[in-house]
Amino acid sequence: MGDARRFRLRKKIAKDIGRAIFDFSMIREGDKILVGLSGGKDSNLLLYALCGMRRRGLVRFDVEALTIDPAGGQSDLGRLREYVESLGAPFSVEGYPIFSILESRGGKSPCSLCANIRRGMLASAARSRGCNVLALGHHRDDAIETALMNLLYSGRFRSFHPHIAMSRSGVRVIRPLVYVPERDIAEENDSLALPRIDFNCKYAAASARARVKGLIRDLSGESRDVPGSIVHALKNCRESGSWSEEAEHGFE
Secondary structure, eight states: OOTTTTTOOOHHHHHHHHHHHHHTTOOOTTOEEEEEOOSSHHHHHHHHHHHHHHHHTSSOOEEEEEEEETTSSOSOOHHHHHHHHHTTOOEEEEEOOHHHHHHHTTTSSHHHHHHHHHHHHHHHHHHHTTOSEEEOOOOHHHHHHHHHHHHHHHSOOOOOOSEEEOTTTOOEEEOTTTTSOHHHHHHHHHHHTOOOOOOOOTTGGGSHHHHHHHHHHHHHHHOTTHHHHHHHHHHHOOSTTSTTSOGGGOBO
16 A cells, blocks of 8 residues: 555545544544454554544544454464554554353353453553553444344343443543444445455354344335434433433443
8 A cells, every 4th residue: 555545535434433533522632542453344444544643643642453363362463463564553462262262152142242352351451551542443333233232132222332431441432433334434445455354253144233234234225314313313312321421421
């Protein structure tokens, strides 16, 4: 990737990211941000965008990346390391046998357990590295799917907050891609030729999230306003855990 092209995002994506950062006051002067880099399209683009913002210098902050290797440190992450270093960000890897743990549990609640392990490790790593912010690559579709999963399976309309403080670590969690549709992220990854690492989780295709994703896809075929309507509801409903609440008063 030549220097002339580096850190250039499509106008719509840059606008969506900037609006999310502004709406939820995600980045502050002097922040030290750890990006949870899975190697997938979402966190790859997130790191790219944040490194671009840092280079432009409108707000002074630091960025580094950490990958949790769910294969216990056995994965080949050479291409990912080269990518991060080409952006001028420090990169580190922590191996943990997440796949083995899920296998030993017989696949019981694999997605929830995996997410909790990763989030806990990332928060601990952020704190140990002196980072006060953890940036995650969840996008608009993730937020919508989470809201519907909570509605259908637990009777509450809520999703993860775009900006929230974790109660145990004190680290702030931000999700700058929360307004960006997954389709736009995939297209931008292809356009920028960003590297992708697939850890081949065998539980993903049969997960509750995959079923809800299919439901949203079907509904969106009938009305293209469905995703936007759900995001609007998240921003305007008054239930505890909605996006209308101030980030500083919520915990994840």
